[in-house]
Amino acid sequence: MKRAAVAPKSSPAGDRGVVRALRVGYADDATLAHALAAGEPRAASAAWDRFSPLVRGLLWQSLGPSSEVEDHLQDVFLTLFRRARDLRDPNAITSFVIGITVRVARSELRRRRVRRWLLLSPDGVLPELPAVEADRATRDALASVQAILERLDPEPRLAFVLRHAQGMDVAEIAGALDCSLATAKRRLARATERVLFHAKSDPDLLTFVSSTEPALREGSES
């Protein structure tokens, strides 16, 4: 998706070496976007504070528990800083950040596939970090879901995560994946089909789901 360049805020000729008072926080998205486009390092700090929880969460969801998430976080923010001038609508900076995050996650998923082919790592994933705090059944279910995601191709996997973990609608998914609405629908449908297929082949996961979804048990429904 091509984005029109935003003219950077004017920079005085003698800008070198000028120190200004730090603006603690940028009041709104547009102000922050303009500051990033102008290359203000202080805007970098503000962008990190505002978006790192979102980006970190999306990376965790897309890539699973990986020790490389912090490195990918750096990639996302550096790309944001370098490409902020390409942002057409400064008010859409959140979508812009999500788009960059998705591209970084997609690259990593593709690299993992190559690593898997090259047998550098049994599953293409680097050593995992400690699991989240949860009971045994939930941890097992999380592991099952992670294994299912690992079986998906990068594009359908990201579409599924954006829809069912991030709660995006199809139009937003199309924007984040930089594809048409029809393509986003197709990828989401394929991902959902694959997830269901693998989930239904996992009795433990189904047991877990049934235990957490009592209202949807057949008896309850009737």
Next chain:
Amino acid sequence: MKSSDTGHVVSDDAVVREVGRLIEQGARRTVDVDTDADGRARFVARVCRERRAGTPRREPRAIVVVLAAALATVLAVSLWMLIPRRHVTYAVDGTALASGGFVQAPANADASVHFSDGSVVVLSPGTRGRVREVRERGARFTIETGTADVHVAKREGGADYIIEAGPYAVKVIGTRFTVAWDPSGDHLHLDLAEGSVVITGPLAENGVGLRAGQIIDLDASGVRVHESSTEHVTAASTSGDAVDASPATAEAVASSDAAPSASSTSAAPRGATWATEVAAGDYDAVLRDVDARGVAATLESVGAGELMTLADAARYGGRPGLANDALRAVRRRFPGTKPASTAAFLLERMAEDGGRVDAALSLYDATLSEGGTFAAEALGRKMMLVKRRSGDGAATPIARQYLSAFPRGAYADAARALVSSP
């Protein structure tokens, strides 16, 4: 619909919804403050480096040229890497060295990192740091939180040390300073005792040069440069007005505004240039400038800061006589100031290094009578000098005096050994 082994039947929607919920739950991890702060600092530092480097947007046509250049570079680097090189090594004293070069000083004692070229980083109690990288002529050391005293040993051709604190980088050639980093307040404090350094980072993107006797504080409220003898704030941006903090102007503001009694009326821009040149290891440029202007005239006309920078250039540039003259000019022209105290200590060191024991002892006494930053170091060195010249018995009273005044000083162990010896 699908029956599970438990006999429950679950809808497709429920399965998909639950899988989505599990993905979301699996990503709900707590990131510790240090990890986030470290990531933030890495990002801001890289942004600053890129801004300094002025990373260009490359035209597609230029990509082929860039790729060719990159290939040539890779080949050259590969060949270069085949040549074996020796990097500095290091050892940790006072605590254990953890993986990744991590060092944490105990809560109630100092810890120190000793490099094979003689450089030392002393971490105050509770301070955390990390040796990120060792190089041929130095190392990259990160202070994660706390305070450290840094002494980078002089070496021919200049040392290559980078001390990082949050998003700031302090480039060091050969000097002595104290640096403190508070990640919770994004506050950097650096007190430069000797030599000169260049600091880069947010609010100092083009680099701020500091010379001996100056203190800099950088935080959300701006940049403040003090002369350590006066504590007079000379450059601040709290008002929101633009303040030129380029190396030249920062130096000029600091030298002309901070210590009027120790300032020159005309030499601020030259001092700034000298400081930058010394920080870059170009001592000859400073010495050529002084020779061209005339040594005697320079010694009588420039300010205390410029004289200290000149002394550094002369010491590192192999002209100890000129260094001696510059330091004595500081003592004579600016008595009672911080630069004068620093000059006394450096003269002592030079006298001791030159084997002039009596002169060194006399200067140590002068430093001790003036007090100040170097009192502990002067007393410790006097103790060691007396021990070498006159034996343990003569040094023991000085050791007792040292332990009384500086029980946790750098020479405390040596002093205790003297006191406890029969």
